[in-house]
Amino acid sequence: MVPRAAHCISRKQIDEETLKVMYRLHRNGFKAYLVGGGVRDLLLGRRPKDFDVGTDATPNQVKNLFRNCFLVGRRFRLAHVRFGRDKVVEVATFRRKPAVGEMPEDPEDHFRFQENVFGSPCEDAFRRDFTINALFYDINSFSIIDYVGGLEDLAARRLRVIGEPVERFTEDPVRMLRALEFCARLDFSLDAEARQGIYRAAPLIADAAPARIREELMELFRHGVAGAVLRHAAAMGLLEPLLAGYAGDEETFDLLEHLDRRTRGGLPVVEPFALAALSLSRFLRACPPNREAPVTEVVRLAGLVLAPHCGYFSIARAISHQARELLVGIYRLARGRRQRGERRLLGNPMTPHALDLLGCWSEVTGDYRDLVGQWRAALDGKAPVSTPPPDAPAKRRRRPRRRKRNTDKGSPG
CATH class of the missing domain: 1.10.3090.10 (cca-adding enzyme, domain 2)
Known part of the structure; x- marks a missing residue:
């Protein structure tokens, strides 16, 4: 147990709603600890994404204390205390590993039983995954409680x-x-x-x-x-x-x-973009841009490259479609300027995103750098949009069909 004077965590670093939950639990005779990653991040001088509370109160006891509390989960029963529309403080009861032979009366409840056997803070700490995630901050004494050697591992910057x-x-x-x-x-x-x-x-x-x-x-x-x-x-x-x-x-x-460097700089990655990035190298090997292929074949190959990942993870068709469009767009961009359909390509809403991914690819491989610059200038309107080369066959206009005239001159008698 590390007293307040020997650690860096202050209540000022904990949001107001979490403090309200912890203090109410404490005033009603329950233990109230800040648990998990929030304690770890505060000790490392990082800003936690959120705060979780651990207590010896059961989920139903927590619900009785807070009118704005909702119980969630079947396998792992939790209490969610809601403040407004967006703020939720998660409260978990301390748990322990069931003793040998300790089983529920109904075998079908085995998994839920395994996760909902309540215990002491020490037993709860030993159920957690890593030592740095098993540190507790006690709102009563403002001390850090360490049952598993997590403080030593934090100091050594070691994951155990x-x-x-x-x-x-x-x-x-x-x-x-x-x-x-x-x-x-x-x-x-x-x-x-x-x-x-x-x-x-x-x-x-x-x-x-x-x-x-x-x-x-x-x-x-x-x-x-x-x-x-x-x-x-x-x-x-x-x-x-x-x-x-x-x-x-x-x-x-x-x-x-x-x-990742762009993400840390404030430019997040959405799932279709991530999926296309994971598949891009394999796609370029299956469908190299220097090989002439009809667009239908390019679309087919892009779908084949993405299919194992999308099928295994049951990815929605809209997401897989966007990822496929990114790959097809990269193929068309990598083919170069002065290709048929350039105006349509520049007007496609997926083209700027495909060019963004191609630009990232060029940064790490050195390929297509000059071409990426040319396309960016065309998208920005700084370069003229090219027309098909003179030797390209002109698209034949389809003549309208002539209506067949009625040549019958007689009439029914």
């Missing part, structure tokens, strides 16, 4: 798993991806035992729910660490089971790291 890594990764394979994400986001080193655990348990990531993996992948892009994490995942044998057989290459990792 609580418990035996393979066992914890088997419980939840997504922890392997989160371990690499935290190392990249916080610039931490990965503990040797955790690293060996990922090597051994990597195939288990294929058992995780695709929807959850998809959300974790987009978190990598939102935090600007997708390139670094996926590069390390590939080196540790985690990438192919993670993305259903996808094997990245150096050019793709360089492109993702370039996008």
Whole structure:
């Protein structure tokens, strides 16, 4: 237990709504701790994305204290205390691992039971994934409580798993991806035992729910660490089971790291753009711009390249369509100026985004740099829009069909 005078966290750094929740719990005789990533980030001098509260009050007891409280989740029961439309303070009851032989009366309730056995703060800390995420801030004494050695790991900038890594990764394979994400986001080193655990348990990531993996992948892009994490995942044998057989290459990792730098600079990446970036290298090999191909064939090949990822993660047709349009647009831009359909291409709303991605590709590979500049000038109106070359065959106008005249001269009698 670290007293207030020996740590840097102040109540002024915690938002007003979270403090209200913690103080009401405390006044009613319950423990009220700030838990998880909020404590970690405050100790590192970072601004937390949000704050979570841990308590020994059950979800129903929390609900009875707050009229604006709603209980959510079946497998993991939580209390959400809402303030206005956008602010939610999440309150979780301290939990423990069930004892051997401790099972619910109804076997169908096994998973919900596993996640909703309430316990002490110490038992709750040992259920968490990494030591740096198991630190508590007590609103009563303003002290930091550390049951697992998280403060020592914070000081050493080291990520360590609580418990035996393979066992914890088997419980939840997504922890392997989160371990690499935290190392990249916080610039931490990965503990040797955790690293060996990922090597051994990597195939288990294929058992995780695709929807959850998809959300974790987009978190990598939102935090600007997708390139670094996926590069390390590939080196540790985690990438192919993670993305259903996808094997990245150096050019793709360089492109993702370039996008990450833009994200950290304030230019976020949306999912169709991220999907096209992941597929661009493979698409250019399947459909090189220096090879003449009808647009229908280019569209088909773009769809084939995207199909494994979109099918595995059940990506909506609108998102996959935009990603395909980006790839097709890049092919047409990389073909160069003075191609038929240039005016339509410049008027396509996806063209500026395709050119943006092609520009990122040119930055990391050196390809198409002059061409990217020419297209940007054309889009900005600084360069004339070209017409098809003189030797291009003119498009034949279709003559309207002549109506057949009625030649019958007789009439029915």
